[in-house]
Amino acid sequence: MSSSDEVRHGVKLSSLDQEVFSGAGVTKREWLDYLEAVSDRMLPELRDRLLTVLRVLRGQGPFMQKNLPKYTPDWVERVSVWAEASKRDVSYALCNDLRTLIWFGNQRAIEFHTSLYRGEASHGPTHLILDLDPPADGPFSLAIGAAGLVREALRADGLDGAVKTSGSKGVHVFVPLAPGQSTEDIAAATRAVAARAERIDPSLGTTEFVKDRREGKVFLDSTRAGGATVVSVYSPRHRPGAPVSFPVRWADLDGVKPGDFTVQTAAAQLGDGPDAWTEEMPEPFVLPADLVAEGHTIPIARVLAMHEGKRRARAARESS
Numbered sequence: 224m225s226s227s228d229e230v231r232h233g234v235k236l237s238s239l240d241q242e243v244f245s246g247a248g249v250t251k252r253e254w255l256d257y258l259e260a261v262s263d264r265m266l267p268e269l270r271d272r273l274l275t276v277l278r279v280l281r282g283q284g285p286f287m288q289k290n291l292p293k294y295t296p297d298w299v300e301r302v303s304v305w306a307e308a309s310k311r312d313v314s315y316a317l318c319n320d321l322r323t324l325i326w327f328g329n330q331r332a333i334e335f336h337t338s339l340y341r342g343e344a345s346h347g348p349t350h351l352i353l354d355l356d357p358p359a360d361g362p363f364s365l366a367i368g369a370a371g372l373v374r375e376a377l378r379a380d381g382l383d384g385a386v387k388t389s390g391s392k393g394v395h396v397f398v399p400l401a402p403g404q405s406t407e408d409i410a411a412a413t414r415a416v417a418a419r420a421e422r423i424d425p426s427l428g429t430t431e432f433v434k435d436r437r438e439g440k441v442f443l444d445s446t447r448a449g450g451a452t453v454v455s456v457y458s459p460r461h462r463p464g465a466p467v468s469f470p471v472r473w474a475d476l477d478g479v480k481p482g483d484f485t486v487q488t489a490a491a492q493l494g495d496g497p498d499a500w501t502e503e504m505p506e507p508f509v510l511p512a513d514l515v516a517e518g519h520t521i522p523i524a525r526v527l528a529m530h531e532g533k534r535r536a537r538a539a540r541e542s543s
Contacts, residue, residue: 231255232322236329244279244333246463249486251331257459257467258328260490262321264498265335265457269324272337273302273315275452277461279331285461288332289313299323304344334390335458339451347406351398351413351510352453353420354389354444355428361439363480366394369420369428369441370476376419380511385503388481390460390468395453401507410448411518412510417445418521432524446524456500459486470500 229236239252247254258265279285291301291314300317318324318335327335339348353373357365370386373396377383384398398416400409414430420443421428429440447453454460459467462481469484469492484492 231259232325234322234325234329236325238281241281243331243465244285244461247465247486248463249465251329254459254465254486255325255328257486257490258324259321261457261493262324264493264500265455266319266321266324268456268500269318269335269337271317271319271341272339273304273452274318274327275315275336276327276330276332277334277336279333279461281331285333287336289315291316296326299326333459333461335455336452337455339447339449339453344406344450346402347404348400348409348448350400351384351409351416352447353396353413353417354393354447354453355396356393356442356444358437358439358441359392361441363392365427365441366392367476367479368424369443370394370396372420372423372428373416373443374473375423376416379419380514382416382508382511382514383505385470385500385505386473386476387456387468387470387500388466388479388484390454390458390466390481390484391462392481395468397504399504399507401509404510406449408510408515408518410445410523411521412514413445413448413518414521414523415514415518417443418517430524457489470498470503472499472503 228239236255240250243249243251243254275287275289277285278288291299300319301314302317303312303314306313316323318327339350340346341349355366355369355373357363377398382398384396386394386396389395417430421430427441428443429437430443430445431437454468456468456470459465464482465486466481467484467486467489469489471479
């Protein structure tokens with residue numbers, strides 16, 4: 224076995240001295256060290272959720288992988304799900320143990336994205352999620368301000384949640400939900416929270432789905448619902464310097480920047496202290512009826528934009 228190969232948790236590793244992807248600034252060994260260091264906190268969030276990973280193979284561009292490759296070891300847990308769009312069964316991994324996490328890391332899985340539900344889709348999402356996306360040229364402080372709007376809107380209806388950096392340029396707010404609530408009602412409530420946050424300060428936040436209409440505001444994205452995925456807390460991201468999606472206490476959010484939490488620094492910042500993600504997460508909520516009712520009156524942004532795009536294309540054809 225070469226100096227760059229070893230076996231860890233039953234997984235034969237390779238190319239450990241190579242940079243894990245161009246611009247990461249860390250070797251594959253350091254990458255796996257990070258995943259192992261945060262596994263006690265990350266695995267409970269991944270547990271029993273359908274896993275989609277972004278992989279970067281040497282000499283190739285990044286790609287999203289849902290369906291497990293044929294060479295996947297038999298011990299990797301998996302669930303077969305019918306994909307209506309492609310008319311085939313997709314074999315999703317369940318990353319329920321450290322061995323599986325290390326195997327994915329060795330396969331150059333860079334990002335870990337999960338379904339919003341555990342187990343069967345019929346169980347429904349475990350959280351209501353708002354993805355706060357600042358404009359491309361805007362400072363991260365805009366996303367932090369938008370998180371404050373979302374929290375204000377939530378608290379006005381007796382709700383609350385935990386917050387994390389996305390690891391890219393935005394912020395995610397997670398509101399835990401009691402089981403037994405329909406996916407449609409949760410999606411509706413998500414739209415209503417975004418609309419209420421926008422009304423608090425329409426100069427900062429917008430629910431406008433079309434980018435060129437956002438006027439430099441933070442997009443209050445309410446589309447993380449139903450069959451969507453979200454990047455897991457503690458997941459690295461395919462960005463220069465290898466930032467990670469990291470939980471932040473509300474009291475510490477002001478002044479935070481995405482680059483504060485990277486594969487090289489995040490594990491040391493965690494130390495042996497309590498986990499901010501679980502400590503900040505309140506007990507699960509039953510969504511208030513008024514929030515759900517308002518949400519059902521709000522069109523789904525993506526669908527609205529799609530129909531408008533079709534209308535514009537039809538008008539352009541008719542005028543030509």
